[in-house]
């Protein structure tokens with residue numbers, strides 16, 4: 001069962017990647033009219049995408065939205081993590097997610113191609129009635145208390161009741177974040193971290209060529225491999241190629257960077273191999289067989305202090321509101337969480353006066369959540385955010401804690417349930433964003449509606465529950 005909104009309004013979503021498409025699903029499925037604008041040419045094909053990891057706190061939401069079967073067809077279920085030393089590849093520790101632990105979280109750890117994730121979200125958005133418009137670059141946004149609008153590069157103007165800024169902060173034409181930063185007089189400080197991420201796809205034949213028993217085992221078990229070193233790190237996992245289903249290995253390699261260029265580019269193999277001198281020789285062999293390498297400079301950008309434009313109905317979410325380190329498992333899952341809260345709150349809409357209250361509630365619920373997850377994941381290897389030490393590179397104490405945890409794991413064996421593992425499971429993976437939105441509605445939303453009814457004699461809207469059609 002899910003609730004349909006008593007009042008259907010028009011949403012224009014700027015940006016059709018994970019935040020934008022997940023929001024389109026969450027809003028359209030509760031009865032709102034949604035248009036998604038993206039500057040790319042195709043929602044069903046993402047050439048720059050590589051591998052993606054979705055943790056249980058996000059998969060459970062997608063399953064509830066009816067995507068379980070579609071995801072299972074293209075994803076590999078991850079059963080655990082292997083930790084290896086970056087310089088020589090020797091395995092230091094390994095840990096498996098127990099079935100009972102995953103049951104507690106209500107979801108799965110899935111490994112899949114980013115393009116397939118985006119395609120499935122696009123298909124479900126359309127199925128629920130959203131209109132997806134590719135080749136639609138937004139060049140200006142006019143926030144307004146009643147009818148905000150956007151202007152496309154073609155000169156076309158689109159007007160709606162609410163604009164959702166889901167155009168991120170990485171790809172150059174991103175716009176809504178800049179508009180909100182300017183209107184709220186917040187400085188946009190972009191700090192290069194001195195690291196870069198190489199996002200690499202390797203055909204499985206290269207893994208087979210390693211003739212390595214550990215590598216051979218990775219495909220069947222969906223093991224996430226992490227290599228950790230002082231200023232280097234890597235993550236690798238199996239994925240299926242969109243369209244063909246062929247086996248691929250995806251590698252996220254984090255190495256130092258010696259310039260301040262902030263552009264995301266395709267890179268040549270020689271560029272990556274240069275950085276892999278003196279590391280696990282298997283990593284170098286895999287890099288030499290790479291089919292696609294994307295180089296992403298790691299930049300620190302501030303969270304928006306205000307996610308909502310002061311002139312009215314423009315709300316930023318996802319990377320536009322809270323930039324997260326490139327390649328972190330939380331970039332994707334926090335975006336899906338934002339979308340889930342947005343859809344859940346707007347399922348209670350029955351009069352337009354609620355719109356600004358709900359938009360504010362999204363930030364109220366999500367900002368502390370995103371911050372607390374990022375904080376809790378620092379130094380906790382069970383939070384599987386980035387290779388141990390990479391997110392903590394600026395904090396020696398936290399970096400050493402992460403390293404220590406890996407060594408402890410090696411000593412303790414695979415089935416030990418440590419305090420850190422419990423923290424990761426209970427604090428991060430078992431969390432349900434839709435429950436938080438329900439709690440907010442019970443605590444504040446209904447109270448506000450009752451006050452309105454008492455003081456202004458308005459009607460107290462009830463949701464119409466419909467059968468879940470998925």
Ligand SMILES: Cc1cc2nc3c(=O)[nH]c(=O)nc-3n(C[C@H](O)[C@H](O)[C@H](O)COP(=O)(O)OP(=O)(O)OC[C@H]3O[C@@H](n4cnc5c(N)ncnc54)[C@H](O)[C@@H]3O)c2cc1C
Pocket residue numbers: 014015016017018019020037038039040046048049050051052053114136137138139166167168169170171172173174175199317318319320327331332333335
């Ligand atoms: C092309 C691409 C490939 C990616 N590949 C991976 C991957 O393989 N693995 C992974 O874990 N993460 C990947 N990510 C990152 C991931 O999507 C984000 O980290 C996060 O999950 C969600 O970000 P978001 O949707 O808020 O913003 P983003 O992912 O940054 O998406 C913003 C979207 O808005 C569009 N856009 C920007 N400006 C405008 C404009 N002015 N008008 C209209 N549209 C605009 C962009 O083209 C993009 O589609 C990729 C992101 C992109 C854009």
